[in-house]
Amino acid sequence: MLIGVVPFGMIYGALALSQGLSPAAALAMSSILFAGSAQFLFCQLFGAGAPALVTVAEVGLLNLRHALYSAALAPHIAHLPRRWKLALAYLLTDEAYATIARREASGEASGPYRHWFYLGAGLGLWGSWQLSTAVGVLLGARLPADWPLDFALPLTFIAIVVPLIRNRTMLAVAAVSGIVALLLAGLPFKLGLLVAALAGMAVGWRLAGSTA
């Protein structure tokens, strides 16, 4: 898991510079936002000159999935003091959630001290992300401009989405989102993304509602 984020962080650092962000802004975003896919999207929208409102709406929609992770983690840390909740919420990423979920499933992370495991996993990922971002920023200026670094974004999303499609409802959500996104791809600043994602969610809602 820690190794997995390293190439991703390096690619992010290089991509940020190629889209016109300063090295300082690229590094700061890794600690302020701390969300790889959203940072990629931010860079691409910044490079395309998207309005602030569009960037905020799309980053928000993309990161809305973290509410799901928050809901999954909440009962396990309900007894902890507020500073723990704030720290673990800040460190809650796709990878941290995947690590926690795997440990929960295997029964390894149990007992009263498991929040230390959550914290360790989160901090390990955080450190890997900051370091690899810095390496990417340092190397980024030396990479050939025609390297398709941006392709790391769809590849990572495929790696996240494919294991989630475990039933027909999820397949329908993916199909509708994908088709609507294609039909509306002509809209500026990836606005079709907003409509497509909402359409996919609506279809999932309908299908799940009618079978439940």
Added chain:
Amino acid sequence: MNVWWLIVLCGVMTFAIRLSFIAAEGKVTFPPGFRRLLTFVPVATLTALVVPDLLMPQGTLWLAWDNARLAAGVAAVVIAATTRSVLWTLVGGFVVLGLWS
């Protein structure tokens, strides 16, 4: 808007989303359908981002075997389904993209 403000705004919003259920646990009860709706969010948003990237790499529909991004994307779907690994999906996708173009 200054890019720094935009980064901070996105960061605060992301933190608020991550904190949402953790902070509300035991204080607020959500309608039962709300969490179910959330389960569709990752697939809906990420697929909507990926599909145009693969099928319209230059802005128009390119549904042909010589579309390297489409070939690499299909390979990535197969690798992701079998390995469930982000790293191997990245490696395999870039290798196919490199071989194809």
